[in-house]
Amino acid sequence: MGKVEVVNGVETFNGEGFQLAMLDKVIAVARANSVWPLPFATSCCGIEYMATMGTNYDVARFGMERMSFSPRQADLLIVAGTISKKLAPILKKVYEQMAEPKWVLSVGACASSGGIFDTYSVLQGIDRVIPVDVYVPGCPPRPEQIIEGIMNIHRLVKHESLRRRYSDEYKHLLTKYNLNEDE
Amino acid sequence: MSNPITSELLLQRLQERFGEAILQHESPYDLLTVEVAPSAAHDIIKWLKEDSELALSFLTLLGAVHYPDQEGREMAVVYHLHSLVHNVRLRLKAYLPIADPSIATITDIYVGANWQERETFDFFGVNFIGHPNLVRILNEDSMDYFPMRKEYQLEDATREDKDDRFFGR
Numbered sequence: 453m454g455k456v457e458v459v460n461g462v463e464t465f466n467g468e469g470f471q472l473a474m475l476d477k478v479i480a481v482a483r484a485n486s487v488w489p490l491p492f493a494t495s496c497c498g499i500e501y502m503a504t505m506g507t508n509y510d511v512a513r514f515g516m517e518r519m520s521f522s523p524r525q526a527d528l529l530i531v532a533g534t535i536s537k538k539l540a541p542i543l544k545k546v547y548e549q550m551a552e553p554k555w556v557l558s559v560g561a562c563a564s565s566g567g568i569f570d571t572y573s574v575l576q577g578i579d580r581v582i583p584v585d586v587y588v589p590g591c592p593p594r595p596e597q598i599i600e601g602i603m604n605i606h607r608l609v610k611h612e613s614l615r616r617r618y619s620d621e622y623k624h625l626l627t628k629y630n631l632n633e634d635e
Numbered sequence: 636m637s638n639p640i641t642s643e644l645l646l647q648r649l650q651e652r653f654g655e656a657i658l659q660h661e662s663p664y665d666l667l668t669v670e671v672a673p674s675a676a677h678d679i680i681k682w683l684k685e686d687s688e689l690a691l692s693f694l695t696l697l698g699a700v701h702y703p704d705q706e707g708r709e710m711a712v713v714y715h716l717h718s719l720v721h722n723v724r725l726r727l728k729a730y731l732p733i734a735d736p737s738i739a740t741i742t743d744i745y746v747g748a749n750w751q752e753r754e755t756f757d758f759f760g761v762n763f764i765g766h767p768n769l770v771r772i773l774n775e776d777s778m779d780y781f782p783m784r785k786e787y788q789l790e791d792a793t794r795e796d797k798d799d800r801f802f803g804r
Contacts, residue, residue, distance in 0.1 A: 538775040570791055570794065572792070573782070
């Protein structure tokens with residue numbers, strides 16, 4: 453009795469026939485190691501993400517084996533590439549269709565800020581239509597950088613409150629983007 | 636085969652047939668470029684396509700150019716035609732006033748002009764009279780201006796974080 457083990461950031465007390473741990477920490481680690489990504493890839497950053505999915509870089513190592521091409525079963529929206537203004541409402545709809553909890557990774561300069569395409573037809577960063585959790589800079593970023601972005605998403609998933617969506621800050625954020633469910 | 640169709644012969648035939656509707660001509664980079672009266676552009680293109688000798692029956696391109704400094708003739712609608720039989724190209728230009736940039740559609744001659752005219756409308760606001768579906772094709776539907784007109788800046792107007800000092804402007 454009283455033996456403390458730390459596995460994957462989760463502290464546990466192990467005894468004979470029982471194990472004690474904080475449930476929210478266990479759930480957070482379970483979530484972080486099974487983030488199902490929805491790749492919303494439009495251009496060269498999407499190619500880099502494909503390399504990240506492939507055998508050399510292999511995001512499957514991080515519990516991301518299954519690319520979810522349905523937003524309903526996805527946890528992480530990976531926006532990789534230039535988003536035109538015409539595409540913005542579609543991106544927003546995809547985000548709305550994802551179930552909580554959900555996170556957004558903005559890959560590359562275009563998704564993060566419009567990049568070199570400072571022009572009338574290109575959305576100047578996806579954070580104009582949906583909230584973003586982690587930005588990955590680069591034009592395009594290498595797979596290592598994308599993986600680092602995913603690691604940062606994992607850190608968020610492990611450490612933020614499981615009930616993030618009920619927090620005032622989160623509700624305020626969604627209100628800012630006109631994404632509230634009640635309305 | 637009879638006489639090979641050259642640019643000179645093409646111009647001569649056009650002038651014989653349409654006379655005053657042929658306003659100017661030049662040959663930059665050896666491409667015969669003819670300015671025609673906007674009201675006659677449709678008939679000229681139709682005749683060029685149907686004339687069995689010339690057979691300029693391929694519409695390579697249809698577009699527009701905005702010349703903001705040419706008062707009364709700011710909007711140029713440009714047609715590139717190609718005779719696949721004789722391998723001769725021709726560029727037709729019709730200048731329209733910016734206040735009313737209207738010209739007859741050529742979708743009744745070339746079905747392929749449909750999307751090109753929509754694109755030209757989308758970016759320049761040229762009104763193709765008689766076009767079956769003259770609505771925006773590439774830009775978002777809610778756009779309320781014609782972005783390729785020179786009075787509009789190319790950059791996204793909503794950005795505040797780009798300091799001109801860092802961009803050489």
